[in-house]
Amino acid sequence: MADLRVYRIPFSTNVERVALAAGHKGLAVEWVDVDPDDRREVREASGQDLVPVAVDPDGGRVIVDSPRILAWIEERWPEPSLWPADPGEAALADVFCHRFNEVWKGPPNRIAALLGPVAFDEGRLTDAERRAVVDDGERLRGWLRRFEERLDGQDHLCGASFGICDVTAYPFLRYGLEGPPAGDADPFHRVLHQHGGFDAASHPRLAAWVERVAQRPQA
Numbered sequence: 001m002a003d004l005r006v007y008r009i010p011f012s013t014n015v016e017r018v019a020l021a022a023g024h025k026g027l028a029v030e031w032v033d034v035d036p037d038d039r040r041e042v043r044e045a046s047g048q049d050l051v052p053v054a055v056d057p058d059g060g061r062v063i064v065d066s067p068r069i070l071a072w073i074e075e076r077w078p079e080p081s082l083w084p085a086d087p088g089e090a091a092l093a094d095v096f097c098h099r100f101n102e103v104w105k106g107p108p109n110r111i112a113a114l115l116g117p118v119a120f121d122e123g124r125l126t127d128a129e130r131r132a133v134v135d136d137g138e139r140l141r142g143w144l145r146r147f148e149e150r151l152d153g154q155d156h157l158c159g160a161s162f163g164i165c166d167v168t169a170y171p172f173l174r175y176g177l178e179g180p181p182a183g184d185a186d187p188f189h190r191v192l193h194q195h196g197g198f199d200a201a202s203h204p205r206l207a208a209w210v211e212r213v214a215q216r217p218q219a
């Protein structure tokens with residue numbers, strides 16, 4: 001029997017967080033593949049449309065929102081840990097993840113909303129919208145420098161070991177290096193690559209970190 005059941009859609013960044021966390025802990029996940037254009041199954045299970053949704057097969061507890069799912073996984077299967085053992089470091093890791101979710105995602109989300117899900121045509125933007133895209137792109141690229149600095153002398157965002165900061169950030173930052181894979185038409189991922197792109201020459205430590213985390217097991 002699987003340790004947990006998780007609803008997913010293809011190429012979902014937030015689902016990949018759960019796959020990385022479960023892989024780290026050696027958990028068996030029963031994946032429920034959902035048609036991105038037909039969310040009835042997710043809605044019936046959780047009362048909302050977004051994935052990931054995790055279900056505890058024993059208790060039937062349903063958890064939505066990837067940060068909550070990750071916290072639940074850590075509580076239920078504490079070893080190997082995703083959070084640093086030192087309480088102060090663990091608190092800082094939480095601050096990082098909160099900021100990543102609440103602040104870092106802002107610019108690419110705003111750019112994707114302006115460009116629209118299909119058209120992706122910057123030519124039809126007003127001057128003010130185009131300036132907003134430029135500003136948000138600069139913000140995103142500016143923050144890349146901070147990740148590069150953070151990785152000076154350490155292999156992972158939380159410190160020496162792989163942990164919750166890597167799980168939280170990798171599924172998004174990877175698009176800066178790699179670009180969306182074939183079949184991934186999500187405009188948000190395209191924005192991450194076009195406006196937050198980097199390579200081994202511009203950001204060697206960040207690029208090496210993407211390659212390193214890509215080797216991690218995923219459930």
Ligand SMILES: N[C@@H](CCC(=O)N[C@@H](CS)C(=O)NCC(=O)O)C(=O)O
Nearest residue numbers: 012013014049050051052065066067
């Ligand atoms: N805060 C939620 C966001 C979940 C979310 O936005 N999921 C995306 C996939 S990564 C989704 O289901 N989007 C709806 C859609 O693509 O139609 C989390 O972290 O799990």
